[in-house]
Amino acid sequence: MEDSTVKLHVDNISLSFGGIKALQSVGFSVQHGQIVAVIGPNGAGKTSLINSITGFYRPQIGAIRLDGVDITHLPPYKRAQLGIARTFQNIALYTNMTALDNLMAARHIHMKANALTAALFYGPARREEIANRERVEEIIDFLEMENIRKTIVGNLSYGLRKRVELGRALALEPSLLLLDEPMAGMNVEEKEDMARFILDIHERQKMTIVLIEHDMGLVMDISQRVVAIDFGIKIAEGTPDEIKQDEHVIKAYLGQEVQPENAADLQAVSE
């Protein structure tokens, strides 16, 4: 069977939409407690990969295993119950709820109330509400969003909404966190905050994190392994240093053979 240190194993998955091949036999595995970055030019298939892991897309070939268990055929909500949480590239919060309620909504899988007990809101249902509120408040403290907890998220700035979304993913108490461009569209300070949060989460909770990011400097700084994808094909995998030197990666980003020291310019080119 699987190596017990492997948290997530993407076993050569292929995904196509009609004639378009979004992913072709992409395979890699993520060790427990690792931060793995997935990079690639726009349209390379990174988000399709995340969507296949969460179950929004079903790859036609290949398998996805979480802790050695095949989850390829589970619907998204069951995968969430197994400990997969994600954020979205284009923020997908519950726009009309407060930040607090967005996080509380993510406690769904840890709560038990059904329509009947909820309607009475007495005893266990009420206690459960308060106990989960305490957990959510810890996350609110951690992400430094006390002052916005009762603001409707539709009224928040872009950077704060990204933070609420990270909070919502954390409220699920996942064992595998998938971050789809957590820093896209942020300014330098917001990016630094977000990087700090990601590293803190990783350190404190030993969480396994897979992230997609275009900011190469950041990817190289915080990730332990990097998987590079282009046109739905995995072109390279390795430590950040190996990836910087990889000729396929450089080719994918710059379109021609260049000197490795240009790798730092990759981000500018990719945007």
Next chain:
Amino acid sequence: MSANIRPSGVFDTSYAQDIALNRTRTDKWLSNGLFVVLLLLPLLSSEGPLGLNIVPSLWIGTLNRIAIFVIAVQGLNILTGYCGQISLGHAAFMAIGAYTGAILGRELGMTFWLALPVAALVTGIVGLIFGLPSLRVKGFYLAMATLAAQFIIPWLLRYPLEPLTNGSRPLDVPVPNLFGISFAADGAMFYIIIPAAVFLSLAARNILRSRVGRALISVRDNDIAAEQMGINVFNYKLLAFFVAAMFAGIAGCLSAYNTNSVSLDTFLLDQSIAMLAMLVIGGAGYPLGPLFGVTFVLLLQQIIIPALIPPLNNVLPGLLPFINPVNIYAALSPLIFGLALAIFLVFNPRGLAHRWEIIKIAWKLRPFSH
């Protein structure tokens, strides 16, 4: 917007207090006091044992009707306002509740107190069946699918089930009884209908501030994200249909026993649309929306428009010669109603409940503007 504004000096000291409906002692006294005053109204009317005539007895009947529709629209609020699934078949669900309750009482001699929950359950299951298309379709297409309920159910009641339902003719309904007390008068039914409306409104409010309610709102706001956050979207859509239909069933059954007769014409498409209009006018997705919307629409239809007609009777035939003076009420009622709805959609699209929130915040911040 910010529901967290408190009057200056009022602080929540625990999460329990933060999530409570009545956060302060004043809130508690106010809401309990209001309920007691409401319950005293029939005693003060001419029907009451004291023989006082402070409250016109017409009011009691109007309050009963308002409360019945509040129950139905609370259900619609859960389904459409919170879960975002449009239903054009709500009146048909009321019909199921009304006829089930009536038939159980007539044919099986079942007591009202048992017929009511059975009618609610039956309606809930019917709602579940008509909620199945929500697996596949959303928005307008779902509205079309629920429209099917609005045509199939009355047709079933009118033709195939005619031996039980009396078809197009009204069906008599027995009077509810409890330990020999008969609930024939409006003033007596008041004590069944009002507590039911209060209880069910509280139940709706509680569902919506708990795990289940947040799941429903998640489905409305972003069903893709909800699914990936561990919520079984389809189950919650069906739950919304079930609960909404149950509320409609209870409202239908109460209306049958309130008027002691059921007639199909009161459960047709126009009634479904009227209930959607009530929800929009009151504020979809606000706990108080159904109360405001139903009160406004029913007062408009039953008190304001009838009061407007006599003075207009002298003027209008000259102004609108194409309307037969005999039909003036029938012609003007939908006209004024439509106008009110249009004005609301333009100037107050988030409903009266939203206005109310703004007024409350302004009041709490007084004398400061923000």
